Amino acid sequence: MSAEAARFLLDGRRLPYEPGDTVAIAILRSGEHPRTGGTLCLAGDCGNCVAEVDGIAYVRTCQTPARPDLDVRRHPADGAPAWYDATPDPPEIEVRREEADLAVIGAGRSGTAAAAEAKRAGRQVTLLDAAQGAEVVAVYAGPTLIVRAPEGMLHIRASEIVVATGAAEIHPVCPGSGLAGLLTARAAQKAHAAGLNLGSAVSIGPAPEEVPCTALAGELVRFQGEGRVSAVVIRQDGEERTTSCDTVILNLGRSPRDILSRMADDLPVSVVGSAAEPFPLPPAPTEGIVCPCIGTGVDDLEGVWKRGFNELELVKRASLSGTGTCQGSACLPHVRAWIAARSGKIPEPFTARPASRQITLGEAGADVYLDAFRRTPLHDEHLAEGAQMDRFGGWWRPWNYGDHLAEYQAVREAVSLGDVSTLGKFVVAGADAVEFLQRLYPTDVSTIRVGRSRYALLLNERGHVIDDGMICREADDRFVLTFTTGGAGNAEMWMRDWMETWGLSVLLLDRTMSLAAINVTGPRAAELLGRVGLIDPPRFLQHVHSELAGMPVHVMRLSFTGEASFELHHPVDRSAELWRTLLAEGADLGIRPHGLQALFALRLEKGHVIIGMDTEMDTTPRRLGMDWAVNMEKADFIGREALARTAALPDRRRLVGLTMDGAAPTEGSPIASKGTVIGHVTSSFTSPTLGHAVMLGWLKRSPFPNEVEVDGRRASVAEPPFYDPEGLRARA
Amino acid sequence: MLWITCPTCGERPASEFRFGGELPHVPDSVTDPDARNLDWVWMQDNVDGITTERWFHAAGCRRWLTLRRDTHTDRVA
Amino acid sequence: MRAPEPLPALRVVAAPEALDELVVPDDHPTLRLAPDELLVIGSASVQVVGENLVVDEAGFVGWWLTPDEVREQVVPHVDWPLPTARPALAQGLVAGVPAKLWLAEDRALLLCAAAYAPELEERL
Numbered sequence: 001m002s003a004e005a006a007r008f009l010l011d012g013r014r015l016p017y018e019p020g021d022t023v024a025i026a027i028l029r030s031g032e033h034p035r036t037g038g039t040l041c042l043a044g045d046c047g048n049c050v051a052e053v054d055g056i057a058y059v060r061t062c063q064t065p066a067r068p069d070l071d072v073r074r075h076p077a078d079g080a081p082a083w084y085d086a087t088p089d090p091p092e093i094e095v096r097r098e099e100a101d102l103a104v105i106g107a108g109r110s111g112t113a114a115a116a117e118a119k120r121a122g123r124q125v126t127l128l129d130a131a132q133g134a135e136v137v138a139v140y141a142g143p144t145l146i147v148r149a150p151e152g153m154l155h156i157r158a159s160e161i162v163v164a165t166g167a168a169e170i171h172p173v174c175p176g177s178g179l180a181g182l183l184t185a186r187a188a189q190k191a192h193a194a195g196l197n198l199g200s201a202v203s204i205g206p207a208p209e210e211v212p213c214t215a216l217a218g219e220l221v222r223f224q225g226e227g228r229v230s231a232v233v234i235r236q237d238g239e240e241r242t243t244s245c246d247t248v249i250l251n252l253g254r255s256p257r258d259i260l261s262r263m264a265d266d267l268p269v270s271v272v273g274s275a276a277e278p279f280p281l282p283p284a285p286t287e288g289i290v291c292p293c294i295g296t297g298v299d300d301l302e303g304v305w306k307r308g309f310n311e312l313e314l315v316k317r318a319s320l321s322g323t324g325t326c327q328g329s330a331c332l333p334h335v336r337a338w339i340a341a342r343s344g345k346i347p348e349p350f351t352a353r354p355a356s357r358q359i360t361l362g363e364a365g366a367d368v369y370l371d372a373f374r375r376t377p378l379h380d381e382h383l384a385e386g387a388q389m390d391r392f393g394g395w396w397r398p399w400n401y402g403d404h405l406a407e408y409q410a411v412r413e414a415v416s417l418g419d420v421s422t423l424g425k426f427v428v429a430g431a432d433a434v435e436f437l438q439r440l441y442p443t444d445v446s447t448i449r450v451g452r453s454r455y456a457l458l459l460n461e462r463g464h465v466i467d468d469g470m471i472c473r474e475a476d477d478r479f480v481l482t483f484t485t486g487g488a489g490n491a492e493m494w495m496r497d498w499m500e501t502w503g504l505s506v507l508l509l510d511r512t513m514s515l516a517a518i519n520v521t522g523p524r525a526a527e528l529l530g531r532v533g534l535i536d537p538p539r540f541l542q543h544v545h546s547e548l549a550g551m552p553v554h555v556m557r558l559s560f561t562g563e564a565s566f567e568l569h570h571p572v573d574r575s576a577e578l579w580r581t582l583l584a585e586g587a588d589l590g591i592r593p594h595g596l597q598a599l600f601a602l603r604l605e606k607g608h609v610i611i612g613m614d615t616e617m618d619t620t621p622r623r624l625g626m627d628w629a630v631n632m633e634k635a636d637f638i639g640r641e642a643l644a645r646t647a648a649l650p651d652r653r654r655l656v657g658l659t660m661d662g663a664a665p666t667e668g669s670p671i672a673s674k675g676t677v678i679g680h681v682t683s684s685f686t687s688p689t690l691g692h693a694v695m696l697g698w699l700k701r702s703p704f705p706n707e708v709e710v711d712g713r714r715a716s717v718a719e720p721p722f723y724d725p726e727g728l729r730a731r732a
Numbered sequence: 733m734l735w736i737t738c739p740t741c742g743e744r745p746a747s748e749f750r751f752g753g754e755l756p757h758v759p760d761s762v763t764d765p766d767a768r769n770l771d772w773v774w775m776q777d778n779v780d781g782i783t784t785e786r787w788f789h790a791a792g793c794r795r796w797l798t799l800r801r802d803t804h805t806d807r808v809a
Numbered sequence: 810m811r812a813p814e815p816l817p818a819l820r821v822v823a824a825p826e827a828l829d830e831l832v833v834p835d836d837h838p839t840l841r842l843a844p845d846e847l848l849v850i851g852s853a854s855v856q857v858v859g860e861n862l863v864v865d866e867a868g869f870v871g872w873w874l875t876p877d878e879v880r881e882q883v884v885p886h887v888d889w890p891l892p893t894a895r896p897a898l899a900q901g902l903v904a905g906v907p908a909k910l911w912l913a914e915d916r917a918l919l920l921c922a923a924a925y926a927p928e929l930e931e932r933l
Contacts, residue, residue, distance in 0.1 A: 141734070141806075266805050369905020369932065374924035395924075430860050439762045461761055461773045493750065493788050497796055501760060507822045507845070507862045510794070513922040514820075514868030571867040572923050573815055641761045642773070740843055741900045744889050748901055791907040792900040793843040 008070040015072075018195070023061035023072055024049045025194045033180040034061045036077045037227065038292050039250055042187035044130065045168040045257065047293040047325030050075065050358075057081040058325055058358040063130070094152035095367035100126040103145055103158035105136045105260060110273020111164030118162075126156065138354030139264040148359060153366045160268045163261040167274040170252040171292070171330045172204070173285035176223030178292070185251035188213070199246025202232060206251050213249055219283070223248060254279050255333040262352040281333050284341035291331035293324020301338055312339055312347040327356055376421035377516050377575035385593055392596065393486030395422040400595035405688060407594035411561050411602055412689060414590035415522035417582055418599055420567060421575065424469065424488025425511040426495070429478040432504035437479060440498060441471065442621070442643075444634040448473045453543050453556060457621060457629045458483070458491060459639030463646065465619050465626075467491050468611050472543045472556060480543075480554070480569075484611050488512050498638070515554075516575035520582065521565035523732065524589045529555075529566055531585045537566065540731040549581045559730030561602040562723050601685040605694055607657055607720020614655060614682040614696050620646070623653045652702045655682070657694070657720035658710065662686075664693035665711035671697050672709045681710060687722065694722045734806055736799065741792040752786030754778075755798055782809050810882065810933035813870040813926050816918075819849040823861035831855055838911050838918055840898045850911075850918065871920030879917045882933055883910065904932035 005016035010027065017026035024034045024042060034040075038048035042062040052073040053059040058081070061072065075081040104115045107129035115125045128134040128147060134154065138146035143161055147154035169184040171177070183191060183198075185208040191198060192211045201213035204220050218236030223229045231244045256279060261271045285298050296319045304318035312335065315321070321335055322328035328335075332349055340346040355364070374395045382389060387398035398419065401407060410416040428437060437445040443456045453472035460466050467487035472480040483491040492510055499506050520529060526537045532549045543556040554569040570578055583591060594602075600610070609615060609624060620643065621630045630643065658671075664684035671679040679698040686693050695715070699708075706717050721727070734746035754776055761773070777783070783803055788796050800809040821828065825844040833839045833849050840848040848866065849855065857863060874883070884891065886904035892912065899910040906929040908921040921929050 266807075369902075372906040372925055372928040374922070375927055377923060379927075427862055427864075429862050489750075489790065492794065493752065493790075493796075496788075496794075497752065497786070500796060502763065505860065507860060509820065509822045509846075509862045509864065511864070511868075513924045514864075514866055571865070573867040636762045638762055740841075742889070742892065744901050791902045793846075795843050 006066070006068050008066055008068060008072060010072050011074055017066040021066045021194065023051070023053070023064045023066050023070065025062075025191065025196070026066045027061065027072075028191060028196055029194070033228075035074060037178045037180040037182070039171045039177065039182040039184060040187050041169055041171075041184045042190045043168065043184075045326060045329040046171060047330070050325055052081050056360060060357075090362050093362050093366035096152060096154050098126070098154065098156045100124070100156050100158040102126070102160050102162065103128060103156055104162045104164055105129075105145070106164035106166060106273075106275070107132060108164060108166050108273065110166070110275070111162070114162045114164055114272050126158070128156075135357065136260060137357045137359055139260050139267065139269060140354065141267065143264060143267045143269060146354065148357070148363060153363055155367075161264070161270070163258060163269060163271045163275055164273045165257040165260065165275045167254040167277065167279065168257045168329050169250070169254055170282050170333055172220055172223075172250050172252060172288075173282075173290050173298070173334050174220055174222045174288045176225065176229065177288050179223050179225050179229045180227060181225070181229035181245075181247050182223065183247060183249055185211075185249055188247070188249040198249075200244070201247040201249055202243055202245045203249035203251055204232070204234065205253070208249060208251060211249065213247075214243075216243060220250075220252075222288075252282055255281075255329075257329070258349070259327060259329070259352045259356045262349055263354060263356070265351065279333075281337040281340065281346065284337040285334050290334045290338070291319075291321035291324060291328075293326055293330070294320045294322075296321035296331070298338065301335065305342060310343065312336065312350050315339065316350050322350060325358060327352060374422075374513070376419050377572045378419045378421065378518075378579050381576055381579050382419065382593070387593075387595060390596075393422065393484070394489070395485060397422060397485075398593070398595040400597045401593055404595060404597040404601070407592060407598035408601055408688070410590060410592045411522050411563055411594055411598065413523065415520065415524040415528050415586050416591060416598075417579065417586075417593045418519040418521065418561075418595075419517075419579075419593070420519045421516040421572070422485040422488075423512070423517055424481075424483030424485070424491050425515050425517070425569065426481045426483070426492065427478065427509040427511060428481060428495075428506060429475075429509075430504070430506040431477060432506050433477045433479060436499070436502065436504050436506045437471065437481075438635050439502065439637055440495065442630040442637050442639060443471070444631045445471060445473075445479075446634075450475060451538075451542055451544070453541050453558065455558070455629070457626065458487075458494070459621070459630075459637075459643075460494075461638055461642060462618070463620050463639040463642030464617065465611060465615055465621060465624065466494070468609075470556065470558060472554075482556075486612055514572060515569045516572045516578075517567050517569045518575070518579060518582065519560075519565055519567050521559075521561045521594075522563050523729070524586075525564050525566055528582065528586045528589055528591065532581055534566075540564075549578050551578065553578075559727075560606070560608055561599065562606040562721070562727075563602075563729050564732050565730070600683065601687070604683045604685045604696065605687055605689065605721065605723035607696070607722065609655065609696065610683070616698075619655070620651075622647075622651060624655050650702065653698060653700050654702075654704055655696060656699055656704065657718045657722060658697050658708070658715045659690075659718045659722065660693040660695065660710060660713060660715040662693060662713065664695065665713075669711050671699065671715075673701070673705045673707075675709075676701075678705075678708070690722060694720075696720070734801075734808070736787055736789075736797075736808060738789045738792055738795075739797055740795060741789060744789070744792065746787075748789060748791035750788040750790045752788055752796065755784045755786050780804055810872065810930045813872050813920075813930060815867070815923075816850055816869045816871045816920055817852055818866040818869055819853055819855060819863060820866040821847040821849065821855060821857060821861060821863050823847075823857045824859055827858045827861065831857060838896070838913070840909060840911055842898075842900070842909075850920075868922055868924075869920050870923045870926045871918050874917045874919055876915070876917065879910070879912070879919075883917075883919060886933060904929060906932065 007014040034049040044063045049062045050058045101124040103126045135148045145156040207215040218234035221233040224231040309318040382398040390399040458467040469482040538557040556567040559565045664686040669681045670677045678701040681697040684695040838850040896913045911918040
């Protein structure tokens with residue numbers, strides 16, 4: 001080592017330190033404080049020495065060994081430390097998983113004894129100690145211990161856990177407790193051992209061994225000083241006495257360091273040693289800061305108590321004391337004492353929640369998997385076409401291919417492809433298939449002929465719309481159902497639940513991820529399909545099984561875009577082949593694929609709702625103006641009872657179409673009538689075909705006006721569809 | 733963490749399941765419309781203690797199961 | 810993980826009793842996905858008694874693995890206990906992705922819906 005003392009960076013300047021120093025000791029050695037002040041325990045209990053270390057905030061500097069390459073920045077005296085939008089290069093944090101028989105937390109006297117005894121009894125013991133680099137920060141069911149170690153996170157599933165974490169020292173609560181120069185007894189011993197000059201030191205409570213100081217008898221009243229303590233005031237026999245000093249040593253007693261066991265209600269976790277000792281509470285505080293992490297004062301406790309929060313758990317939540325960096329280590333004994341003085345009863349300590357220490361998001365999320373989003377078999381085709389992909393309903397889908405208006409025009413004027421592989425696709429078969437679907441849907445399924453299909457709503461028992469889709473009849477006892485992309489999973493759960501409930505003879509097969517689907521839509525769609533082998537295209541709401549481009553395809557004629565549309569359902573492993581063939585064959589027809597952005601606009605011009613976007617949790621068919629999709633005359637179905645009972649009641653909500661001159665307002669814009677907000681826009685688009693804005697939106701106050709204001713402009717309620725109201729183009 | 737035993741797939745963390753709510757003691761409105769009381773549809777018992785619940789093993793067999801759970805301790809009974 | 814291979818299969822839905830009695834040629838891994846649902850890997854033909862739905866299934870892809878590969882590449886990504894019997898089917902989240910693991914004495918098949926395969930491939 002060079003003659004020059006080793007240094008680390010403190011607030012940008014180089015601070016020397018001695019071998020063996022922690023960052024906190026090194027800062028104290030320079031005559032400063034790791035924060036602005038406050039009693040230091042130097043044992044990792046309190047939050048009074050936290051600082052930002054190498055870009056991580058709230059690090060306990062008393063537990064951080066000083067190193068030459070450290071970059072330490074003190075937190076601002078007021079407010080939070082700097083927030084970084086993104087940590088450059090967050091380190092990959094490894095998680096190691098271990099099984100243990102008995103895990104002992106704390107390698108002090110009681111922990112070592114408990115471990116030795118268990119070993120003698122033939123048990124396998126894992127001993128964890130923060131000082132030896134295994135800091136337990138949480139106990140979960142399992143029981144599972146979450147441990148922070150230098151090499152990463154450790155998750156230990158143990159049969160049994162012993163908490164032997166010892167006791168923390170009581171902090172003072174009185175005016176001036178935020179000054180520098182205040183140390184607990186054990187902190188004073190550590191500081192003295194490290195060779196720190198404590199100046200003229202006094203102790204409240206017994207003087208700690210080997211630390212030169214004067215013990216003062218009496219009750220602590222307040223600390224005095226500017227920044228650092230210069231005197232302490234104590235009261236004895238009713239008289240206040242002021243003593244000048246440079247350092248005050250607080251030997252006020254101890255409290256169990258039992259936070260990990262308080263996290264483990266109902267788990268096989270026991271507590272031994274001083275962590276289990278019923279230490280006496282300190283005297284009830286009368287003035288000053290109780291919770292140094294949050295800044296909760298005795299006056300704040302009084303405030304929340306007066307408002308009726310007369311229980312420890314409520315006082316904690318209302319005053320926030322105990323919710324800061326140290327999770328109650330400093331304040332809990334005082335809050336309990338304060339409540340005991342108020343209520344005459346000592347409350348049990350509050351339940352602890354993981355984690356007991358600040359851990360980084362990286363540490364908390366290490367080894368946690370993000371949701372997996374599905375990709376259609378055309379994913380790479382979309383990327384090759386320059387698609388901007390986004391997540392919708394659990395899938396990656398193309399939002400646009402760079403020009404959503406050109407995509408829109410291709411549908412309206414030529415032919416276009418849409419990837420609808422994400423739609424829910426189910427086969428229902430069996431002797432009771434019709435009976436099952438009759439109960440499931442509000443439409444009369446028995447009147448759907450083989451080879452035909454019908455649009456249907458799916459209702460819950462409350463009569464609320466939960467999804468929509470097509471019912472295609474393939475045989476007397478066999479149907480293909482489609483559902484929305486985001487609703488498919490729920491629809492499957494819904495159907496399987498009712499299958500069990502009704503005990504009907506029904507078979508259900510989920511083909512959602514087995515079949516891809518391409519929507520061929522536009523005035524030249526039939527022409528394109530003729531080129532790939534669809535000689536006799538189905539008419540509107542018919543469906544056929546056919547061989548197209550050399551593969552089996554289920555062709556469903558329907559329309560969501562307003563133009564003639566053919567949904568081609570086919571095996572996922574041949575989807576890219578079909579997509580490429582269609583694009584190649586349609587090149588001279590002006591074909592181009594369309595993304596969701598164009599699709600949303602196209603269907604909006606037709607007034608077709610998107611479940612979940614235009615609908616709400618409690619949307620009935622009536623509120624959508626879709627009573628035509630409900631057959632109250634047919635046999636009973638889910639939701640019928642609720643619809644029958646509410647049919648006669650007045651309804652103050654309606655989803656309506658709206659038109660407006662000029663550009664469309666943002667989706668979500670408030671809808672106002674005579675200056676009062678009465679609803680909001682759910683979908684909007686500036687239609688190049690119509691030359692004005694079209695919208696869907698909720699009116700939630702009756703009588704429903706015909707003229708409203710959106711975005712400060714006049715809009716008119718108009719019955720959809722806005723485009724091709726007779727539906728001639730879809731049937732062409 | 734809550735662990736659930738799926739009769740088809742075995743012991744799995746609850747994160748693999750979708751919660752289907754209390755198994756309501758509701759007369760089926762479709763098969764027995766006359767007996768149905770709207771309160772049963774709208775109201776949940778929300779018991780502090782043992783409830784009978786439906787869970788759907790979404791990440792596995794994709795089937796429902798019925799279990800009894802103590803809502804107080806969040807353990808499968 | 811390397812790229813998965815396509816797994817042409819047969820998917821059968823029928824009453825549990827009918828599936829219990831179903832005879833499948835020995836060399837085809839047979840995965841009982843649910844009491845009323847079966848996946849037969851490879852191109853086989855089956856005769857099912859009673860009402861049934863049998864379809865050619867192209868929606869799954871998978872990786873044939875050695876027991877060592879399962880231990881080293883899959884087990885670290887599974888939070889739940891693997892079955893000890895052989896052959897056995899395990900279904901659940903693997904690396905956070907819904908997947909299935911068919912375990913035989915000398916080999917194993919990790920499979921998932923093709924829609925999930927890129928995610929699973931990346932995460933393993």
